[in-house]
Amino acid sequence: MSGVELEKSTTIDLRKKHIGPSCKIFFSHEPIKIVQAKGQYMYDENRQRYLDCINNVAHVGHCHPEVVNAGASQMALLNTNSRFLHDNIVLFAQKLQSTLPEKLSVCYFVNSGSEANDLALRMAWQYTGHKDVITLQNAYHGHVSSLIDISPYKFHQMSSYEMNPRVHVAPSPDVYRGKYRRDHPDPATAYADEVKDIIHKAEEKGGKIAAFIAESLQSCGGQVIPPWATSKKWQSVHVRKAGGIFIADEVQVGFGRVGTHFWAFQLQGEDFVPDIVTMGKPIGNGHPLSCVVTTREVAEAFMSSGMEYFNTFGGNPVSCAIGLAVLEVIEKEDLQGNALRVGGYLCSLLEKHKEKHPLIGDIRGRGLFVGLELVRDKHKLTPATAEAQEVIYRLKEQHILLSADGPHRNVLKFKPPMCFTKEDVDLVVEKIDNILTGIYPIATLSHQVSSGKNKNHNNSF
Helix, strand or coil: CCCCCCCHHHHHHHHHHHCCCCCCCCCCCCCCCEEEEEECEEEECCCCEEEECCCCCCCCCECCHHHHHHHHHHHHHCCCCCCCCCHHHHHHHHHHHCCCCCCCCEEEEECCHHHHHHHHHHHHHHHHCCCEEEEECCCCCCCCHHHHCCCHHHHCCCCCCCCCCCEEEECCCCCCCCCCCCCCCCHHHHHHHHHHHHHHHHHHCCCCEEEEEEECCECCCCCECCCCCHHHHHHHHHHCCCCCEEEEECCCCCCCCCCCCCCHHHHHCCCCCCCEEEECHHHHCCCCCEEEEECHHHHHHHHCCCCCCCCCCCCCHHHHHHHHHHHHHHHHCCHHHHHHHHHHHHHHHHHHCCCCCCCEEEEEEECCEEEEEEEEECCCCEECHHHHHHHHHHHHHCCEECEEECCCCCEEEECCCCCCCHHHHHHHHHHHHHHHHHCHHHHHHHHHHHHCCCCCCCCCC
16 A cells, blocks of 8 residues: 555545445445544544444454454465465364364365355255255345345345245244244244245255255344244254254354354254354454354265365465454453343343334344334334434434344344443443434324324325
């Protein structure tokens, strides 16, 4: 780099000229130019500080000195591909495996969550000899072609998309607005039975299930927290009986984010062990690094295809040094414990405002993975999409970065760096409280419309 910082307008013009138009940025109408970051804070070209509630990638905090030093030191010494024997890859694999059930013992290092999930599918197809895959409604697993096929979050946006007949979509286990809700006597079994029916219909048409892939907690789908034991019932009761295996996608929610456990799949019970676990985003704290961890049996079957697996950059010494540093920082700074304490505080503070604000429909989360769903009518669950966008743009004006997602883009998503503090929570919740109070008349009128109290029943916002 020359050290010369471009004017923001020049950066925007060059981006429009040279970067693909489908590559979107946050706050596209009023983009922020970020030039520096540290901890849970980001800084624009004017050195204005923003509190980052978005970045689950900078897991242990932006530019953590121990992570930066680990990468820089190794880069100054050696970086090469993994065909050469090197300590870093085996030490990282050993440390990573120590956080997982013993059965999950074989690692494949790659460069992104998409690579990891694509490799997991290849393993499932090879191990089972089957081709059909079950995924969840609103799921997102990556951007390569094989993963677009199993990501309804993406392919539902494409008007001309023809769904892969080998892919089957099960209902999202959303107990707030899903098919089976909190008032159902046993939503976990009900959602599992949906998978049973899907398997039966697939087999009637000659299909055979290779895998069920699921984010341990759905993120793009709206911060969905499934009922306890849902994944266990999917796997052991139905998927394995059909000859398939279970892939747990931890790309968004792993590495202690849920607080009570290191991996979100562990929320489903100690006896639930996926056949494959995929990791990404937080594993390298912003460095391109990801991993697939599986059983010895699956790994041996994958090798039996006769095709060598080689990834030029996957598992290189620099990436593994960074990955090791991330694990050490999580442990040293008790960031998993911090996620439990601060995330719990965030949920409790939001709950105190739930009755005050008609727009707050649901608050759900585990650790520092929290969703605040906004609705215009708490009975009909009419999504408050415009209001959610209003909240995140007003927060940006007050130098707080938050995003909205879910199928209706009405869920405010909290997934900040794990060094987030209770003081940060106080600030964010205070600002949200003030913003929701300011747009209360919109919510009130909307409620009147949906309740039939307003003569103009065609009003919408």
